[in-house]
Amino acid sequence: MAVIVQKYGGTSVGDAERIRAVARRVAVTRLAGHEVVVIVSAMGHTTDHFLDLSRQVSPNDHPREMDMLLTAGERISMALLAMAIRDLGVEAVSLTGSQAGILTNTVHGRAEIEEVRAFRVKEHLDRGDVVIVAGFQGVSAVNKEITTLGRGGSDATAVAMASYLGADACEVYTDVDGVFTADPRLVPEARKLDEVSYDEMAEMAGAGAAVLMSRSVELGRRWGVPLHVRSSFHHGEGTWVRPATAGPPRLIGIAHDPDQALVGLAAEEDAAVVAEALLAAAIPADTVGVGRDGAGAAVPRDQAAAAVAALAARPGSGEVVLNEGVGKVSLVGAGVADRPDTVARAGEVLDAAGIPVLLTAATPLRLSSLVPAESLDEAVRVLHGVFFAPGPGGAR
């Protein structure tokens, strides 16, 4: 008998029919003899509805009350899911983040989990109940205020609970079959990966692979929780995210991120100046280098204006350049940047496809290229075709 934590996102519980489908899946796991804790997000559009209501009432920020409002969302989905599971003859109870002992700091809207005291979860597991826990929410340890965990919060709840319970797996359900060598919506021949390390997954997620949030990968690594990214549509195995096993370095996949902007300085200054200016302004920039038009960096598009301001405010002169129409394509794998042949070949492949590379940067686990946004999908496809070709012809 194993202890299994299952996490279902808002789409998986988007309506009554889907809630009943999730209930069947949970019941099957329980009836197979496992102890099951389910972490659930708010139903599909609930959060948007609440945000809309709050905007109708107030134009201002009220972080404490916004958390109170938003946490009604998981309350709805978890109660409905508990009903659907009980209808299948399996005992189930829902618990709020507070009841489940998810203790956080006091930062409303993006709290961090500080401790888990899930006594009530354990009591119910001991009785044989399936326990449904509200994702995304907790209660501050110091003043008992309701908090939310921000983006990816339900994943964080799942990983924290799995760690506390010493769970055999933290299953993250999604609408794809697992982690692929590229986004299968763009690259139909992309292959599902059976297992990746935390490092590899973190790099893929950070470079744009949306299947799992960087934050949950980081928490999984920190707390030693085996993650299993799998489909909510069938019972096949997905992708396990676990500590690295011994073996030669390998390429993992092509990640891409369409929501990037390139900011830089024309010609006369070097990449370190750009990196320092952005760092000082707390703007994330993990792809910094010297490219076609000077030193530059990729930043999230919604932070482009802030990035331009940060560069303009630096000591020294030189025109700040901005290109909001760029995407980032990344070849992820251990030691990728240390292989001159790989770096050169990536450049040749994009060049041969007529895709201009605006900037290239490498980290120990990743080689990223900025390309015009309209060429991003094609860049993903041609790089995948070369580095992940099926059969013995592939570079892998």
Added chain:
Amino acid sequence: MAVIVQKYGGTSVGDAERIRAVARRVAVTRLAGHEVVVIVSAMGHTTDHFLDLSRQVSPNDHPREMDMLLTAGERISMALLAMAIRDLGVEAVSLTGSQAGILTNTVHGRAEIEEVRAFRVKEHLDRGDVVIVAGFQGVSAVNKEITTLGRGGSDATAVAMASYLGADACEVYTDVDGVFTADPRLVPEARKLDEVSYDEMAEMAGAGAAVLMSRSVELGRRWGVPLHVRSSFHHGEGTWVRPATAGPPRLIGIAHDPDQALVGLAAEEDAAVVAEALLAAAIPADTVGVGRDGAGAAVPRDQAAAAVAALAARPGSGEVVLNEGVGKVSLVGAGVADRPDTVARAGEVLDAAGIPVLLTAATPLRLSSLVPAESLDEAVRVLHGVFFAPGPGGAR
């Protein structure tokens, strides 16, 4: 400086505009120097929406999870109201029933408040905050399960909180100006009552006056809380419900209840048999007597079938009669049944208007007549015209 508890129902917070209107009212009270606790129900149609969702998911009863689901409703309205109040420059926080220390028994769906431990409410009041408390909900003292208080639950929360705080008033906001000598929608010349006793109000409410629930009047009496029923549309005084003051007995008003059925036994048995059979089946019947067609009782229409079954199951014979098309009109006032002239006059007035009286019954505070449902409104008007005529000509 007074301590004021204000209770707003679901209609008062039905949309963003109304929430802002309530916020202005609360802010005015706070800025006048009072300590203010606001009890709020779920927004207008929220509860119906949740009930609909739960029916889509499950055909069965899940009382614990239904309470978890429904309590999301007040969470939404209270957070939005807190935002709207804060926008006016008045500090406000919302607290769930659990956070506000509303401790109940364990009966999901219709829990009773056992104790109030509103430490957090007091702390916030001491800081100058307006405190918004979710009505209708609490937490069970023995096992920390979320409960709901059933019909009239928000009023119960308000009265309990007012008692705990020793509030100067528990203000119950409504869409009418207070308690009237008759429903002003039926009787335009009905007069607002400035003050009634708990006993008088309980009798009016029990006989159908919908402005205040019997349960909240009963709690007000038990805990000695002065209730102030008033309009949410203006700042005029409404009706105070307080302990009786010395003075001659008086008539209070005409209450009516359209949702009644008359069940009875044809001719040969007496009213006591009817009363006992209904009592044994736990069917409320506060109007029992011998009428035109034999011994009978008025019961809530939705319990008519159960009442017929209870009478049919009694020892003895005799046909059970049922008339589902009746309404109850009640003349409320101390000693009303002890005045033969009043009883006689009521009968004459209805007779003169051509309204058949199917059954009459009296209690120390009330004289009730069952009439055909289609004649109920007219019965209210003619009785009010005689017993509450304006000016010195009135019986009062």
